[in-house]
Each structure stands twice: as C-alpha cells, then as structure tokens.
Amino acid sequence: MGEVSQHIYQLREDFMKGVLSEHDVFPVPSLQFEKWMKEAVDARIPEAQAFHLGTVSAEHKPSSRIVYLREFDDDQFYFYTNYQSRKGHDIEANSHVSMCFFWPELERQVRLEGTVQKAEALKSDTYFSVRPAESKIGAWSSPQSQVLKDREALESLVKENTAKFTGDIPRPEFWGGYVITASYYEFWQGRKSRLHDRISYKNHNGQWLIERLAP
Numbered sequence: 001m002g003e004v005s006q007h008i009y010q011l012r013e014d015f016m017k018g019v020l021s022e023h024d025v026f027p028v029p030s031l032q033f034e035k036w037m038k039e040a041v042d043a044r045i046p047e048a049q050a051f052h053l054g055t056v057s058a059e060h061k062p063s064s065r066i067v068y069l070r071e072f073d074d075d076q077f078y079f080y081t082n083y084q085s086r087k088g089h090d091i092e093a094n095s096h097v098s099m100c101f102f103w104p105e106l107e108r109q110v111r112l113e114g115t116v117q118k119a120e121a122l123k124s125d126t127y128f129s130v131r132p133a134e135s136k137i138g139a140w141s142s143p144q145s146q147v148l149k150d151r152e153a154l155e156s157l158v159k160e161n162t163a164k165f166t167g168d169i170p171r172p173e174f175w176g177g178y179v180i181t182a183s184y185y186e187f188w189q190g191r192k193s194r195l196h197d198r199i200s201y202k203n204h205n206g207q208w209l210i211e212r213l214a215p
C-alpha cells in the first residue's frame with residue numbers, strides 16, 4: 001500500500017454535530033432543502049452551492065462532475081453549462097440525473113434524483129447577462145469537454161473573441177441553463193459510530209413519502 005493510501009486507510013472521523021428525525025423534518029423536501037442550504041450558507045461553508053452532478057451516457061456509462069447550483073424553487077434546481085459538453089450530450093441521451101451536496105462542516109450530505117431539461121431561453125439570457133465580461137468571453141471560447149491541442153489554443157480563442165465582441169456580448173446558443181426537477185431527496189446527518197440519520201422523500205403520485213433509511 002502506498003504512503004497516502006496507508007494514511008487514508010487509517011483515517012477515522014466520528015460525526016457528532018447534529019441529529020435528524022423523521023418527526024422534525026418538513027413535510028415537503030424542498031423546504032427541508034432550503035433550511036439546510038440556508039444553514040450551509042450561514043455557516044460560510046466554502047462552495048456550499050457546489051454539487052456533484054451525475055449523468056448517464058447513451059452507452060449507459062455514468063459520469064460525475066461538480067457544478068454550481070444557481071437557483072432553486074420548489075423542486076426545481078438550476079445550473080448553467082455548455083450544452084455541447086460531455087454532460088450536455090449525456091443529458092440529450094438520458095434525462096435522468098443525480099445531484100449530491102456534501103457540507104462537511106455540518107456533517108451533512110443531501111442527495112437528489114430527478115429529470116433534467118433545458119431552462120427557458122429567457123432565463124439563460126438573464127443569467128448570462130449578469131456574468132462578468134471575462135466569463136462571457138470564456139463561454140464563447142471554450143468548446144467544453146473537447147480535446148485542445150494545448151493551452152495556447154484556448155488562449156487564442158479568447159483573444160479572437162475579445163476582439164470580436166466589443167459591445168454587448170450575447171449568449172452563445174450552445175450555452176445556457178438546465179433545470180432539474182427532483183422526485184427523490186435524501187438528507188443525511190452524520191452520527192456517532194457510523195449510525196447516521198438518513199431521511200428520504202419519495203414522490204408518489206404527487207405526495208411525498210417520508211422514510212428513514214438504515215445508515
């Protein structure tokens with residue numbers, strides 16, 4: 001076993017910061033999510049809005065990456081990206097996705113599952129318009145997920161686009177928002193001796209079924 005591997009093999013953390021009971025959670029998961037997200041933001045957890053996004057390709061191969069949650073409302077969760085990226089192609093082939101937040105300082109994890117679709121063009125336009133100019137040029141200049149010959153190839157695209165767009169920078173058609181509609185949530189609170197609390201919500205014909213899962 002390598003040195004780092006040996007080190008992580010022995011790492012042990014006990015979780016003691018909180019408890020989660022099926023008797024205390026909100027009857028709908030979006031309110032529980034809002035409460036926990038607020039607590040994560042209030043606790044100034046770095047990158048509290050970042051989540052793992054899991055997608056599945058046309059060949060049924062899963063992949064994951066971190067993206068930023070930019071907006072949420074009821075069971076709808078928005079993020080922004082390049083529609084022609086690897087995740088964009090996956091989503092075109094399979095609209096089922098998973099999300100996972102980890103807030104270590106609160107010893108909490110939230111998992112969600114649902115289906116995703118492109119956000120309304122107007123919503124993407126609005127979000128794009130408030131991004132700094134450098135990020136707008138970045139969106140135009142990055143053929144996200146494609147192979148680049150070298151760093152210079154990217155930098156020359158940035159130069160080209162900086163010269164091209166002098167006034168208002170429009171949103172590229174290949175870039176915009178996605179909205180995930182969640183139909184499953186799981187709230188995980190770390191507890192002592194790996195006996196964690198896990199409360200799940202399943203959407204069953206429009207009703208939320210709340211269950212406790214074994215840790």
Ligand SMILES: Cc1cc2nc3c(=O)[nH]c(=O)nc-3n(C[C@H](O)[C@H](O)[C@H](O)COP(=O)(O)O)c2cc1C
Nearest residue numbers: 047050065066067068080081082085086087088145
């Ligand atoms: C903290 C963090 C936040 C990120 N936020 C985004 C994001 O909001 N949108 C995005 O397209 N990529 C974001 N990325 C980059 C993605 O993880 C990923 O590299 C990129 O989207 C390409 O993924 P794909 O090839 O699977 O499509 C972020 C990465 C990190 C580490």
